[in-house]
Amino acid sequence: SDLDLAIRGGTVITASDTIRCDVGIRNGRVALLAEAITDAKKTIDASGLYVMPGGIDSHVHLDQDSGPDITMADGFETGSRSAAAGGNTTIIPFALQVKGSSLRGCVSDYHAKAEGKSLIDYGFHLIVSDPTPTVLNQELPALFADGCTSFKVFMTYDDLVLNDRQLLEVFSVARREQALVMVHAEGYDTIKFMTETLEAAGKTAPYYHGVSRPEVIEREASHRAISHAELIDVPIMIVHVSGREAMEQIRWAKQRGLKVYAETCPQYITLTADDMKGANMDMSGAKYVCSPPPRDTDSQKAIWEGLSQGVFHTFSSDHCPFFYDSPRGKLSPKGQTSFKYVPNGIPGVETRMPILWSEGVAKGRISANEFVALTSTNHAKIYGLYPKKGTIAVGSDADIVLWDPNRKEVLRQEILHHGSDYTPWEGFAVTGYPVMTIARGRVIVEDGKVLGKPGDGQFLKRDKSPYAVPAGA
Numbered sequence: 001s002d003l004d005l006a007i008r009g010g011t012v013i014t015a016s017d018t019i020r021c022d023v024g025i026r027n028g029r030v031a032l033l034a035e036a037i038t039d040a041k042k043t044i045d046a047s048g049l050y051v052m053p054g055g056i057d058s059h060v061h062l063d064q065d066s067g068p069d070i071t072m073a074d075g076f077e078t079g080s081r082s083a084a085a086g087g088n089t090t091i092i093p094f095a096l097q098v099k100g101s102s103l104r105g106c107v108s109d110y111h112a113k114a115e116g117k118s119l120i121d122y123g124f125h126l127i128v129s130d131p132t133p134t135v136l137n138q139e140l141p142a143l144f145a146d147g148c149t150s151f152k153v154f155m156t157y158d159d160l161v162l163n164d165r166q167l168l169e170v171f172s173v174a175r176r177e178q179a180l181v182m183v184h185a186e187g188y189d190t191i192k193f194m195t196e197t198l199e200a201a202g203k204t205a206p207y208y209h210g211v212s213r214p215e216v217i218e219r220e221a222s223h224r225a226i227s228h229a230e231l232i233d234v235p236i237m238i239v240h241v242s243g244r245e246a247m248e249q250i251r252w253a254k255q256r257g258l259k260v261y262a263e264t265c266p267q268y269i270t271l272t273a274d275d276m277k278g279a280n281m282d283m284s285g286a287k288y289v290c291s292p293p294p295r296d297t298d299s300q301k302a303i304w305e306g307l308s309q310g311v312f313h314t315f316s317s318d319h320c321p322f323f324y325d326s327p328r329g330k331l332s333p334k335g336q337t338s339f340k341y342v343p344n345g346i347p348g349v350e351t352r353m354p355i356l357w358s359e360g361v362a363k364g365r366i367s368a369n370e371f372v373a374l375t376s377t378n379h380a381k382i383y384g385l386y387p388k389k390g391t392i393a394v395g396s397d398a399d400i401v402l403w404d405p406n407r408k409e410v411l412r413q414e415i416l417h418h419g420s421d422y423t424p425w426e427g428f429a430v431t432g433y434p435v436m437t438i439a440r441g442r443v444i445v446e447d448g449k450v451l452g453k454p455g456d457g458q459f460l461k462r463d464k465s466p467y468a469v470p471a472g473a
């Protein structure tokens with residue numbers, strides 16, 4: 001036949017179905033699902049394995065401008081390689097507007113950073129840090145037309161924060177353009193107050209990063225974002241929700257009929273604030289510093305509730321990789337040791353899927369179909385990539401991960417492919433691991449060996465999000 005490849009003997013799992021069938025691939029797309037495909041040019045034996053849509057990680061930071069003193073540990077090559085090794089076939093990193101600069105100019109920079117580098121397909125979310133009239137009325141519409149149909153706004157960080165007025169203006173543009181807004185919901189002034197109070201008391205170890213931004217600060221900002229979204233009548237996605245407090249606001253919004261979506265991440269089901277204590281409150285706690293910070297084991301339970309009850313649509317890594325043992329990384333530039341100078345973020349694009357499978361599916365908290373929805377399908381639907389991406393159906397890109405549900409692995413820095421010099425999950429034991437990643441019909445990772453090449457990945461012009469349609473007129 002004219003099939004290029006057949007994946008034989010596996011169990012195909014999509015967000016809705018679990019089917020024993022073979023998958024036939026032609027020209028990089030799924031061409032045939034059938035009981036037995038015996039006539040393809042090449043065959044892969046998937047017996048005993050699950051055949052799932054490749055992971056889509058819709059929250060990844062690569063080669064992102066992090067100020068003059070800090071260098072991100074992954075660009076598009078190492079970041080996408082790490083993603084592929086972790087079972088992903090698509091990533092959506094951010095193109096960040098530097099305040100005072102043209103957003104379009106910044107986006108061109110990110111295209112240049114990614115060009116010829118990524119091993120897997122990628123899109124861009126925009127980060128709007130300076131919503132001037134030109135940005136709102138000319139640059140954003142032009143960038144939407146170019147396939148960047150979602151953008152993130154921040155309610156904290158000196159270089160990124162938008163005030164309420166600016167949030168409302170950006171939300172209005174999102175409503176008009178049917179763009180999906182992602183919101184980083186933590187309060188700027190409250191964090192600043194807490195940080196200065198802690199510093200004045202000499203409490204500067206990494207652990208106090210968590211103390212400086214407790215759940216109530218995330219809850220307040222989440223509520224404020226939801227209220228602004230209700231006022232404008234625009235759907236929003238609240239990203240990296242860390243615990244019960246913010247989650248209850250999202251539940252409340254959903255009950256009111258508001259289109260409020262939510263994302264959570266591996267750190268909020270596996271890490272706690274105590275990890276930031278390191279060894280006797282030393283700097284090693286900085287390895288776990290991210291925002292919002294990891295909370296406590298009760299919060300982890302709350303997040304599981306949300307994952308199994310459909311409060312969360314997406315489970316993303318928020319891969320934001322820095323070096324630990326570097327003056328341009330977590331150990332802070334210029335000898336500064338306060339938590340205030342520790343760059344926020346942790347690497348996790350490669351470990352996201354194994355952690356959710358192991359803690360979720362292997363432990364009976366979610367089904368394998370829910371796993372697929374949370375790691376792939378919902379990302380494609382929400383960010384305008386479905387059904388090209390996010391499912392295994394005739395006509396879809398042949399982006400597939402072969403998953404061994406029984407394989408035991410201990411997560412360690414030495415088995416990972418990212419640029420960071422550590423993993424927050426060193427020594428974390430998982431059951432279930434990807435054994436092959438196939439992107440547009442080509443095997444790009446086999447048993448941890450990366451076969452894909454930089455430049456194989458293409459920029460994805462994304463459709464408008466069907467989830468971004470306003471509720472009313």
Ligand code: URP
Nearest residue numbers: 184290291318320344345
């Ligand atoms: O600490 C984090 N998450 N850093 C990454 C940037 C962000 O806010 O997502």
Ligand code: ZN
Nearest residue numbers: 184239240291
């Ligand atoms: Zn954020």
Ligand code: ZN
Nearest residue numbers: 059061318320
């Ligand atoms: Zn992030």
